[in-house]
Every structure is written in C-alpha cells, then in structure tokens.
Amino acid sequence: MYMKNLLITSSKNEKYKELLLLKKGDKEQGLFLAEGEDLYSEASKHNCLKEVIIPESLAFEEIKYSSPIILKDSLYRTLSNYSSLPKCICVCQKKIIDEYGERVIYLDNVQDPGNVGTIIRSALSFSYKTIVLSKDCVSVYNNKVIQSSKGAIFALDIGIDSLDYFIEHNYHIYLTTLDGVDMETIDHLKKPYVLVFGNEGQGIRKEYLDKGEKIKIVMDNIDSLNVAIAASIFMYRFRRD
Amino acid sequence: MYMKNLLITSSKNEKYKELLLLKKGDKEQGLFLAEGEDLYSEASKHNCLKEVIIPESLAFEEIKYSSPIILKDSLYRTLSNYSSLPKCICVCQKKIIDEYGERVIYLDNVQDPGNVGTIIRSALSFSYKTIVLSKDCVSVYNNKVIQSSKGAIFALDIGIDSLDYFIEHNYHIYLTTLDGVDMETIDHLKKPYVLVFGNEGQGIRKEYLDKGEKIKIVMDNIDSLNVAIAASIFMYRFRRD
Structure with missing residues (x-):
C-alpha cells in the first residue's frame, strides 16, 4: 500500500x-x-x-x-x-504577493491569531481578495491563524508591507478609528483604497492617524468592538465597493 | 495596611x-x-x-x-x-434572569467561549440588552467567555432557557441560517422577537428549523461566517429595531 x-x-x-x-x-x-x-x-x-x-x-x-x-x-x-x-x-x-489590487484590507499590528484568521475568513465571504499585514502583525502562517481562517488563507492574496507603500502609491487610506465619521454617511469608498484596522489595544499606530480619512461604526454602549467584528462589519458594508 | x-x-x-x-x-x-x-x-x-x-x-x-x-x-x-x-x-x-424583553439574542448550543463572549460584547455595542443561551451552550461563566466579553457580561441580562419558551410566548422567531431570505430585504423585525444563532458546526438544531422565519447574510465566496461575526453583523443591521 x-x-x-x-x-x-x-x-x-x-x-x-x-x-x-x-x-x-x-x-x-x-x-x-x-x-x-x-x-x-x-x-x-x-x-x-x-x-x-x-x-x-x-x-x-x-x-x-x-x-x-x-x-x-x-x-x-x-x-x-x-x-x-x-x-x-x-x-x-507560502505565497506572498507584492502587487496589490484596488480593494485592500490592511492590518496594522494585529496580534491575536484568531482575529487575523477570522478577518481572512470574512474577507473571502465579502469579496475582498487581498489582505496586507504590517511586519509586526502575528505571522499569517501561525497555526491558529490558519485554523480560524477555515482555509480562506489559501484563496486570498496575502501581502506583508508597510502602509507607506499605499500612501506613496496614491491609494485612498481609510482609517477605522473611534473618532471617525459614521461609515453609513459614506456612499462609496474611492478606489483604489486601503481599509486599515489597528491593534487590539492601541488601534492604528499614531504616525498614520493623519494620513487618511477616519471612519467608524456607530456604537451605543461601549468603546470598542473586537477588531475581527469591526473589520467584518466594515467589509460587509462595503462589499460592493 | x-x-x-x-x-x-x-x-x-x-x-x-x-x-x-x-x-x-x-x-x-x-x-x-x-x-x-x-x-x-x-x-x-x-x-x-x-x-x-x-x-x-x-x-x-x-x-x-x-x-x-x-x-x-x-x-x-x-x-x-x-x-x-x-x-x-x-x-x-451570578445574575440569571427569567423574564425577557422584546429584543432577545438567543444562542443555540454555541460552544466556543470566545464566540459567546464576543457576541455579548457586540450585543452591548448595538443596544441589545438580553442574551439567552440554551442549556447545552458553553457556560456563560467560563473564564474565556468573561474575558472576551470585556466586561459586557456584567451589563447585560443573561438568561438560560429553551427556545420553546419564546415559541410558547408568541415571540417572532428569526432563525439565522444559510438558506434564509437576505436580511437586507427585511425592513424591520417584528417585536417581540428572538434572533437565533446556532452551533459553530451544525447551526440551529433541526427541530427548530420550521419554527420561525429564516434569514441570512448574503455572502459571495464561502459557505459560512464565524458565528460571532454573523451575529454581530445581524445585530448591527437591526440595532434600531
């Protein structure tokens, strides 16, 4: 045999x-x-x-x-x-890409492997093809990332790069923060765009906070959502954009 | 001292x-x-x-x-x-309630403590005050549930009950499934209502599948979302209902 x-x-x-x-x-x-x-x-x-x-x-x-x-x-x-x-x-x-499309999800120093895997899974559900991680994110090949992506990691294009790349290449930078404008007031995102999600505790690193347009999910009772939840709600909202 | x-x-x-x-x-x-x-x-x-x-x-x-x-x-x-x-x-x-309001999130045999905690956290963000769990869910007082709820567990009303209670008390039962109608086609949920989310692998148990109205999140590329993600998108969508 x-x-x-x-x-x-x-x-x-x-x-x-x-x-x-x-x-x-x-x-x-x-x-x-x-x-x-x-x-x-x-x-x-x-x-x-x-x-x-x-x-x-x-x-x-x-x-x-x-x-x-x-x-x-x-x-x-x-x-x-x-x-x-x-x-x-x-x-x-491993397949790490270095040319990106016009609809990019960017993770800035996201540390929890379950969050990264779940964001990758949701991205595939909502027609996002490209996820780019900052170098200081948890490894996208961490076992828990792979497991919680439920295999979506094989279907998506994964990049590892600085947000500077996208700023230099004239992407529209959408920063998800707690003090942005309500995402519901935005009809369409402008392409090419990067939708940026930050670290679980600190959010997006300070040096980038004046480098793009801040948007948020309106909440009633609490200061923050889990980053995988927030990212998925944003991706669902802009799945046709 | x-x-x-x-x-x-x-x-x-x-x-x-x-x-x-x-x-x-x-x-x-x-x-x-x-x-x-x-x-x-x-x-x-x-x-x-x-x-x-x-x-x-x-x-x-x-x-x-x-x-x-x-x-x-x-x-x-x-x-x-x-x-x-x-x-x-x-x-x-512990505070377990047994009288529920008119907007209830119901978890049917959800097993992952991170999922339950995250759903509780999102519920608080989107103005849901009551979460009811089936008896076979993971314990709501599991350490990982409490941690991933980020304290929202103290702010919400938590119940443990069968879905039968809500059927008998004439709640509108909304079952989140893969074969429901697109939630975007529903303008408002009818009160009082229960929004039901099922087990990570099996979904809502079969005996309840003909006991309510099936609704879903339209996806493009994959069969399912993580249950905490799905629940949060539903709760965000119906946060004013």
Missing part, C-alpha cells in the same frame, strides 16, 4: 527535523503546515499543497493521498498541535 | 478551597471569578462584585480595594488562569 522509503520512524531523520522546524514557524523553507482534511481540500484546490503527511496507523486506510509521507505515530503526535490527532498534516507553499 | 485575618497562607484554608471550586466552575455558590482590573471596574459598576482577592506581594500597593482577601502568592498563582498574573481576582455574583 505504501513504499517503505516514505516511512519515517526516527526523530533524527533529516526530513522530520525540517518538518519540526516548520511547526516552529521556520521562515527559511518558504513552507508552512496546515492540519486536517478540510485544510487539505482547500490547499489542494488552490495549488498550495506540496506534501501530505499521515500517521502510520492510518496509512492503510488513507489511500486517497498520493505518495504521502508516513510518520511513526509518536512522531506524528509531536508534529501536530492537537491532542485529538488530525487525519493528515499538509506541507503548504 | 491590611488586617492579618484576611491573609490566607494555606491551601487547606476553607475559603481558599471554595475559591478553587469557583475556578473549576462550581455551580452551588451562585458566584464566579473574573480576573483583572478592567473586569473589576465593570463588576463594581454593575453591582456584581462580592469580594476582591489580591496577591500578598501587591497588598501594600493596592490600597484602592476595601477589605480585600489577600492570598499568599503561590496560592494566588494557582487560582489565576494566567501566567502573567492579574492585579486582582474578583468574586462576582
């Missing part, structure tokens, strides 16, 4: 060491790991899948994967982030 | 044992724990605060709390859920 040379049984195996480095967020290889069948499907669909890893105990069941890497169960367990083991772990190709 | 009899130094102390039970989710005492100064402020403001606990090492600094319980640092560390220790831990009074 599988060729012996694809079975890794030692933690000293070089290939296995490389995989463990990927788990830790190694940036040299240009690859990342995604766990489970749902992410496998999405990675395949978007041509990001490079290799599939399965545990030895499932090797005779899981014939749907061509040429998987098979790991001894104890090694597989170490490679996974979960106590309930996924049926497969995918080695995926 | 503080009275000796409020200092707990032994893990066998009866009061300390009660506190540890609260951390584990004990339901007998009608109390729950909330950690940190932000939640302290919110709990005080809404008259939910029963006692404040501080670590011995901060006892001389933290003179703003009247009659705090002081714990030996090692005991305090065990009581907290965080490795970075909060400045205080509050013992708070």
Whole structure:
C-alpha cells in the first residue's frame, strides 16, 4: 500500500527535523503546515499543497493521498498541535504577493491569531481578495491563524508591507478609528483604497492617524468592538465597493 | 495596611478551597471569578462584585480595594488562569434572569467561549440588552467567555432557557441560517422577537428549523461566517429595531 522509503520512524531523520522546524514557524523553507482534511481540500484546490503527511496507523486506510509521507505515530503526535490527532498534516507553499489590487484590507499590528484568521475568513465571504499585514502583525502562517481562517488563507492574496507603500502609491487610506465619521454617511469608498484596522489595544499606530480619512461604526454602549467584528462589519458594508 | 485575618497562607484554608471550586466552575455558590482590573471596574459598576482577592506581594500597593482577601502568592498563582498574573481576582455574583424583553439574542448550543463572549460584547455595542443561551451552550461563566466579553457580561441580562419558551410566548422567531431570505430585504423585525444563532458546526438544531422565519447574510465566496461575526453583523443591521 505504501513504499517503505516514505516511512519515517526516527526523530533524527533529516526530513522530520525540517518538518519540526516548520511547526516552529521556520521562515527559511518558504513552507508552512496546515492540519486536517478540510485544510487539505482547500490547499489542494488552490495549488498550495506540496506534501501530505499521515500517521502510520492510518496509512492503510488513507489511500486517497498520493505518495504521502508516513510518520511513526509518536512522531506524528509531536508534529501536530492537537491532542485529538488530525487525519493528515499538509506541507503548504507560502505565497506572498507584492502587487496589490484596488480593494485592500490592511492590518496594522494585529496580534491575536484568531482575529487575523477570522478577518481572512470574512474577507473571502465579502469579496475582498487581498489582505496586507504590517511586519509586526502575528505571522499569517501561525497555526491558529490558519485554523480560524477555515482555509480562506489559501484563496486570498496575502501581502506583508508597510502602509507607506499605499500612501506613496496614491491609494485612498481609510482609517477605522473611534473618532471617525459614521461609515453609513459614506456612499462609496474611492478606489483604489486601503481599509486599515489597528491593534487590539492601541488601534492604528499614531504616525498614520493623519494620513487618511477616519471612519467608524456607530456604537451605543461601549468603546470598542473586537477588531475581527469591526473589520467584518466594515467589509460587509462595503462589499460592493 | 491590611488586617492579618484576611491573609490566607494555606491551601487547606476553607475559603481558599471554595475559591478553587469557583475556578473549576462550581455551580452551588451562585458566584464566579473574573480576573483583572478592567473586569473589576465593570463588576463594581454593575453591582456584581462580592469580594476582591489580591496577591500578598501587591497588598501594600493596592490600597484602592476595601477589605480585600489577600492570598499568599503561590496560592494566588494557582487560582489565576494566567501566567502573567492579574492585579486582582474578583468574586462576582451570578445574575440569571427569567423574564425577557422584546429584543432577545438567543444562542443555540454555541460552544466556543470566545464566540459567546464576543457576541455579548457586540450585543452591548448595538443596544441589545438580553442574551439567552440554551442549556447545552458553553457556560456563560467560563473564564474565556468573561474575558472576551470585556466586561459586557456584567451589563447585560443573561438568561438560560429553551427556545420553546419564546415559541410558547408568541415571540417572532428569526432563525439565522444559510438558506434564509437576505436580511437586507427585511425592513424591520417584528417585536417581540428572538434572533437565533446556532452551533459553530451544525447551526440551529433541526427541530427548530420550521419554527420561525429564516434569514441570512448574503455572502459571495464561502459557505459560512464565524458565528460571532454573523451575529454581530445581524445585530448591527437591526440595532434600531
């Protein structure tokens, strides 16, 4: 059912060491790991899948994967982030773009991986194709980002860049803040545009606050929304713009 | 600065044992724990605060709390859920209501504590005062629910009830599903109403799917939104209804 040379049984195996480095967020290889069948499907669909890893105990069941890497169960367990083991772990190709379209979602120092993943998921729902992160955001290839994106990370164009790039390239900069104008008073956003969301605690960094047009979601009772919620409401509102 | 009899130094102390039970989710005492100064402020403001606990090492600094319980640092560390220790831990009074207003958010078997907390936070932002949970939802007093609510849990009315209650009491039941009518085609919700959100994987349980009017958020590219995102977009849309 599988060729012996694809079975890794030692933690000293070089290939296995490389995989463990990927788990830790190694940036040299240009690859990342995604766990489970749902992410496998999405990675395949978007041509990001490079290799599939399965545990030895499932090797005779899981014939749907061509040429998987098979790991001894104890090694597989170490490679996974979960106590309930996924049926497969995918080695995926990173794709970072550096040319952006005319409707860009920009995250400025957003730190919570669940927030970043959820924003990516919502972006796909509301026809945003490009997310750009500042360098000091949490890594977009963090395991929790990938999981909470529900595979949307494979469908979107992801960039890592400074907001300066967009200022220099004459994008309209829309800054989401607590003191902006009510977004409902804006009929259409002007293209090309960047819609900027800031850090969970501090918001958008100060040096950019006079570099664009401030807009907000009107709220009744509290000072702030979770950034993933705010971003999703903005994206829903401007999904046709 | 503080009275000796409020200092707990032994893990066998009866009061300390009660506190540890609260951390584990004990339901007998009608109390729950909330950690940190932000939640302290919110709990005080809404008259939910029963006692404040501080670590011995901060006892001389933290003179703003009247009659705090002081714990030996090692005991305090065990009581907290965080490795970075909060400045205080509050013992708070649970308040479960059983009479509901005319605009109710209902959560049917929602399991992720971050989702429940975030929905509570958004509800407060958009003028919803009442959240009712099915019995099989994650506990609303789960530590992660409380933290991600950012204190909104103290400001809202929380109920635990079956959806049957609202059906029997002639509420309009709005079921958020993937096959409903576009919410944008609905001018106003009919009062009194319940806006129902379902489980992260399964959605609203089947037995209720023919018990109300199905509505949805139109999406372009993906089958579903995170439930906290969907709930917040609905609440924003109907914040004046």
